[in-house]
Amino acid sequence: MTLTTKNQRPARDPWNVGFGVVASIAAFFTLLIWIPNDIKGGFIEINQIGKPEPGDAFFPIILASLMLVLSTGQLVGAVLSSKPQEASGKLTAHNLKFLFLFYTIVLAGLTVMYWLGPLVVDALRSTGVIDSTYRQLVDTAPYKYLGYVAGGFLMTTGLIAWAEGSIRPQAVLTVAIIIGALILVLDILLYNIQIPPNADF
Amino acid sequence: MELVWEYIVRGVMGVFFDANGAFDIIPMAMVFSGLMLGIVVGATPGLNGPFAMALSLPILISVFGVSNEALLPILGFLIGxxxxxxxxGAVPAILFNTPGTPDAFLTTLDGYPMAQKGQGLKALKISHFSSACGDTFSDIVLFLTAPVLAVLIENVLDLPEKSALIILSLSFMAAxxxxxxxxxxxxxxxxxxxxxxxxxxxxxxxxxxxxxDALGNGLPLTSAVIGVLVIGEVFLALEDTARDRLSKLKAAVILPEGDNSFGLKDIRQIMPRICTSAAIGTMVGALPGIGTTLAATLGYDAAKRLSKHPEKFGTGLPEGVAATEAANSAVSGANLIPVMSLGIPGNFAAVFLILAVESVxxxxxxxxxxxxxxxxxxxxxxxxxNKDLVVAFGIFTLMVMGNFFNWTVGWWLMRSLGILARIPKTIMMPVVLLITLTAVYVQDGGFIAIWVVLAFGAxxxxxxxxxxxxxxxxxxxILAPKLEELIRGxxxxxxxxxxxxxxxxxxVFFMFTAILIVVFVSRQSAGKSESRNR
Structure with missing residues (x-):
């Protein structure tokens, strides 16, 4: 097993094989478990005038079967190929770490976006400052902006800080202007539109 | 012929007048603002037309609603x-050697050397003129071929043939x-x-x-497509820039010092290259799945082959800029040929036009x-x-207006956008993410859209x-529901x-061709990698 250049892989590229394996398993799972358990109609059904017509499972079964055939072909081709294969892309541990960090920051921002407003309103309500619920205040400033501003700010500046290694004043200013512009356009200038998370309450 | 003319007139009138016969400036204003924003977006590295279309569509739907009257303003903006x-995309490519869009990469080859020679402004003028020529040419081809093709298809193809044609298109795209x-x-x-x-x-x-239960109405179409297209790209760009810490673009504006005039003599010099490239771009654009980058590559290559002095390409030759820009712009009109005649989107820009039509x-x-x-x-x-035909001619009118604005005022905006190339991706991408999440939320009215975007983004x-x-x-x-309907029918x-x-x-011919294309391209890729390994 020799490598000649960095763009070449040995005949059996594990990523090509892996893709075939994952796709084959997914197709098998879909055909044998997902479709039978999650589609009420059949493959072919007899209509009211006694003629056969395709049921709800007709097209999904055709697609899953095609996927099985193709992924098996991909797998067999990748395993049996005697010719050196062109390097396919790959997912590294670094990529997965990035995805994890990215989603952590985004989900943290979205969590704040969703919960900050209701939590602040609950706190104010319990101290007797206001007597309304968040649901009653989803169209009242400043409550309706709390989550969006704080969550959006956290998510965006968090990603910038992580990507740049630091946070610069112009980045903070840019984010503040963008959030302000989005609120201005979507909430103040337009009617019947709710910015996150207010439509969920 | 009289009937055709009647439909054309009604289509054109539909753009300028509302249902009550009153003058309506909104569709025109939307094309104008879409074009202006598109030029700004194209000039910003990391962003491109389809990106902006993805972000705009949910917001446009929120603003205009989903009634029939909303269709032309929304499509006008997206076409712009x-x-x-x-x-x-040519602006940063010429001034900073940084392509604003992937297809503008080849513009850097001659555009940036021209800027270094003090002819940046001239290169921008050539780029704008060539783009406008290529775009106009492909629009004319679209107007002439789409109706003819559609009538042919409608008369000749029945359900099995239409199903087979979609399968052929998908196979071609995959290949x-x-x-x-x-x-x-x-x-x-x-x-x-x-x-x-x-x-x-x-x-x-x-x-x-x-x-x-939340999936009972299906996955939100726009959110899913935006997730794959936009958020996936945001992830990738952020990871790459975070790794490289390319937070600042260290390029200086090349001030126009040399000969920046652009007259008839220059037009005569570049016109043959524009014609060749416009034809190439139009042909490439009409085929589903082949993007502007290939059109630009083929256009540039053809210009080089046809030139008497091919060795000068890459040193700051106006023909080089003209060839790439005419070719990549010619794709935008032609890629609507499969959309208008078959309902099959051939590239990402067409995807968002179809999404708009399906949503509104x-x-x-x-x-x-x-x-x-x-x-x-x-x-x-x-x-x-046939109200659909009136709308189709309305869409053609919007495209003509887009070209008109491009010829008349596009240049003035284009020349002043060099500054945008300095916006770092590390700020741009998180901002794009926030705008995307907000846009899909306001369209679908709930966090489910955000979860779908993030899942499809991964x-x-x-x-x-x-x-x-x-x-x-x-x-x-996008095509699955249509294909299922055709196959079941x-x-x-x-x-x-x-x-x-x-x-x-x-x-049978369509199905056989689909298999042949996949087999042929697979064997060709295998052959390529084998020869590379020798």
Missing amino acids: LMKGGTIG VAGKSPIKGLIIGILGMFLALMGSTLSGNGARLTLGI GDFTLGPSVFRFTAIKEIADYGTII MGYVLRRLEISILPFVIGF GYSASGGDALFLLKSPLA
Whole structure:
């Protein structure tokens, strides 16, 4: 097993094989478990005038079967190929770490976006400052902006800080202007539109 | 002919006047603002036309609603964005050696050396002129061919042939859009399968929902497509810039010091290259799945081959700039040929036009649009008319207006956008993420849209990292309901014949060609990698 250049892989590229394996398993799972358990109609059904017509499972079964055939072909081709294969892309541990960090920051921002407003309103309500619920205040400033501003700010500046290694004043200013512009356009200038998370309450 | 003229007039009038006959400036204003924003977006590295279309669509739907009256303003804006995005990409390519859009990479080869010689402004003028020429040429081809093609298709193709044609288009896209046709096909089928979630055609209740009630109405189409296209790209760009810490673009504006005049003599010099490239770009654009980058490459290559001094290409030659810009701009009109005549999107910009049409009003793209039904006024009933055809001519009018604005005012904006190339991706991408999440939320009215965007974004990221084209996935996702309807209809109409797709010679031809393309391209890729390894 020799490598000649960095763009070449040995005949059996594990990523090509892996893709075939994952796709084959997914197709098998879909055909044998997902479709039978999650589609009420059949493959072919007899209509009211006694003629056969395709049921709800007709097209999904055709697609899953095609996927099985193709992924098996991909797998067999990748395993049996005697010719050196062109390097396919790959997912590294670094990529997965990035995805994890990215989603952590985004989900943290979205969590704040969703919960900050209701939590602040609950706190104010319990101290007797206001007597309304968040649901009653989803169209009242400043409550309706709390989550969006704080969550959006956290998510965006968090990603910038992580990507740049630091946070610069112009980045903070840019984010503040963008959030302000989005609120201005979507909430103040337009009617019947709710910015996150207010439509969920 | 009189009937055709009647439909054209009604289509044009539909853009300028509302249902009550009052002058309506909104569609025109939307094309103008879309074009301007498109040029700005194209001039910003990391952003491009389809990106901006993705972000705008949910907001436009929130603003204009989903009634028939909303369609032309929304499409006007998207068409403007599509056209402007291609033009704007040349600005940072010429001034900073940084292509604003991927297809503008080849513009850097001669554009940047021209800027270094103090001819940056001239290069921008050539780029704008060539882009506008290429775009106009391909629009004219679209106007002439789409109706003819559609009428032919509608007269010749029945359900099995139409099904086979969609399968052929998908196979072609899978074959040409990525490194491996088989992987492309698998991903295309996956996209189709996911599109079926939550739907039913037999009235037996939502299928494939995994028990999640929120998926009972299916995956939000726009959110899913935006997730794969935009968020996947945001992930990728952020990871790359975070790794490289390329927070600042260290390039200086090249001030115009040399000869920056652009007159008839220059036009005569570059016109042959523009004509060749416009033809190449139009042909490439008409084929589904082949993007502007290939058009620019072929245009540049052809210009070099036809030149008397090919060795000067890459040293700051106006013909080089003209060839690439005319070719990549010519794609934007031609890529609507499969959209208008078949209802099949051939690239990402077309995807968003289809999404807009599917989300707004009751207009449907496809061969049936160009049915020239006789216009009849019936007392106490109204007018019998093919309203879709009127809208189609309205869309053509919007495109002509886009070209008009591009020729007249596009240049003035384009020359002043050099500053945008300095906006770092590390700030741009998180901001794009926030705008995207906000836009899909306001359109779908709930966090479910955000979860779908993020889930499909992860999928888009993984596919990009595995170097598998996402185009077949997106096109499969969009075309699945149509293909299912055609296949079910064809099967029922054949009386339950399982081989109904192979009963018509034309359908057999399409299916055979689909297989042939996949096999041929697979063997070619294998051959390429083998020869590289020798």
